[in-house]
Amino acid sequence: MDEGTSQYYFTASMSSGKTLCSLLKAIQFQECAVFCAMSEGLKFTVEEGKCVQASAYVPADNFTEYHVRDDVDVMFKISIAVLVECLNIFGSGEESSLKMYYRSEGSPLLLVLQPQSVFNVMTDCEIATQTAESALELRADAAAARLVLRAPALLGLLAGLERSGDTLELRVSPDHPHLSFLSYGMQDRSCVDVPKSSEMIQSFHCEEPITLKYQLYHIRLIMKALAISSKVVMRCSSNGLLLLQLKLEKEDQRQMFSEFTIVPLLDDL
Incomplete structure (x- = not known):
């Protein structure tokens, strides 16, 4: 991907996606999650009926590059199972660099993964996205x-x-x-x-x-x-x-x- 980030709603890079994969597995008790990219970082949210809500947070400082357009809302529904499978595509023991791209509303989430132990090898993945439904509001008292x-x-x-x-x-x-x-x-x-x-x-x-x-x-x-x-x-x-x-x-x-x-x-x- 040689194009600039300005045409994308969201772009991010990290030297290894292994920890992110582990974090997503920890909340993988539903097929889909709501993906939300904010200036402070990423948030993935899943729900179990109307009884449990779980979120995974990845602050922006975990990325080597991170950009979110501030004039749009970057939020969509995505298969967390497929995302985990893509992040683990080279095997659980392999450290792989990760790049993510999201062009515009309705576009797929694009992943580029490159194993650190093998040169000149990389894989591109496209994961379909859907319009996210409103999240369950669980408001805690004091x-x-x-x-x-x-x-x-x-x-x-x-x-x-x-x-x-x-x-x-x-x-x-x-x-x-x-x-x-x-x-x-x-x-x-x-x-x-x-x-x-x-x-x-x-x-x-x-x-x-x-x-x-x-x-x-x-x-x-x-x-x-x-x-x-x-x-x-x-x-x-x-x-x-x-x-x-x-x-x-x-x-x-x-x-x-x-x-x-x-x-x-x-x-x-």
Whole structure:
């Protein structure tokens, strides 16, 4: 592609698309995502019914080149499954440089990938785009509790709970044991208490006890994101929404993020 960027709504380049691919896999629980290019970076959003919304954020400083026209809205629907497959076209073990181009509304998203270990080899991909529908608006009230947790520790805890039932009850309190995870179904029940002195908890703020229930299936949707993240910021809002921001730190210290917003069970609204 020798043409200038001015004729494109969006162009971007990065030395390796491997981390981006991992981040997209972490929210790949639906076929399609809404792709949004903003001046501050890229955002990919998927939804599970009207109960879970997940977004992957790639700040602009992760790209070697990044340009978005400021006179148009660059937002469209795209198959996240196809995008992940294209990013992984040379294999999961191969580092490949990535260039992305989006010409105008209705145009395909163009990808150019070149493996770093092989010279004079590259592949072009075109991924069809569709008009994006309006995203689900999940508005959280003021945070009743805010915690910063170590992602690997939370992953291990949830992995131990996930076969125990179909409901997760989350209790946060300024008093001991501070944080409790209870899972139960028709017959099984398990509980894990985590005091704020635990190595799992890096920061803890809660002024009043709060108890909320969620479908365990919805909580499981964060497992892939936890597996590639270092830290989780958890917010329990007063209207019951659970907000989770997961930070993925790269070797160059730049960050990418994923965020999950989970709606509580109806009887707890």
